[in-house]
């Protein structure tokens with residue numbers, strides 16, 4: 175398969191690496207304003223790197239992945255896309271299929287929301303297909319993203335901003351939590367290195383249990399929590415009236431509202 179990446183930063187490079195993992199014969203062309211950074215993020219890929227779309231000589235691709243920031247989309251010269259750019263795949267938060275149609279003149283477009291663990295092939299991507307996307311196009315899109323983790327189709331675009339708030343931004347919330355727990359461990363007087371190891375390994379173990387154990391998150395929480403024990407004492411603080419539950423709802427709602435706002439910006 176032949177893929178064109180427009181923008182190849184953290185996410186573009188993770189997705190390109192995933193596509194290569196799934197289909198090693200994939201030929202990748204990258205256009206990035208900073209081609210040297212892109213090259214550094216995608217070493218030994220056999221990819222070609224360009225600084226501008228006009229420099230790309232190939233005219234035929236199976237898919238073109240837009241992996242620039244939503245705020246960079248309005249400056250993209252839609253008319254300079256290659257003649258046969260295949261299925262257009264956007265990973266931009268808050269950029270609607272309608273907006274892509276107006277700017278790029280095609281309904282053969284898929285709006286996706288991946289997440290950063292794609293870097294380690296543990297990503298979660300959700301996609302919604304535009305009107306002119308065929309079953310063959312959809313199979314290709316699934317293949318591209320399955321190389322960097324799990325992929326699911328959404329029936330309608332209505333839910334993608336909520337998906338963005340949960341899974342797209344989600345790793346950021348988890349990393350913030352890891353940071354604050356590490357700080358708390360240091361405040362307890364534990365050495366920095368040990369605090370770091372305790373938190374990383376605890377999160378990894380908990381994530382692995384969530385992944386491999388049939389019990390729900392709530393059931394697993396109960397399995398840790400002994401009656402009148404230490405976890406119960408800690409959770410009583412985390413779950414106080416305006417605690418973790420309310421914060422999660424407010425945080426997710428704020429991220430979803432920001433995605434909706436991005437959709438209105440041009």
Ligand SMILES: NC(=O)C1=CN([C@@H]2O[C@H](COP(=O)(O)OP(=O)(O)OC[C@H]3O[C@@H](n4cnc5c(N)ncnc54)[C@H](O)[C@@H]3O)[C@@H](O)[C@H]2O)C=CC1
Pocket residue numbers: 180181182183184185186205206207208211212241242243244246249250265266267287288289290342343
């Ligand atoms: N970082 C994350 O965890 C996630 C990001 N996203 C989405 O992925 C997109 C990219 O995010 P990152 O990879 O984090 O950003 P990034 O800043 O690492 O990558 C963007 C790249 O686009 C390049 N670029 C900008 N304008 C360009 C243009 N006109 N032509 C060619 N290249 C251009 C930049 O040089 C940069 O390398 C965003 O739209 C974001 O909403 C989606 C899910 C998760």
Ligand SMILES: O=C(O)[C@@H]1CCC=N1
Pocket residue numbers: 267338342343
């Ligand atoms: O923060 C953002 O806007 C992007 C989209 C989801 C994760 N990062």
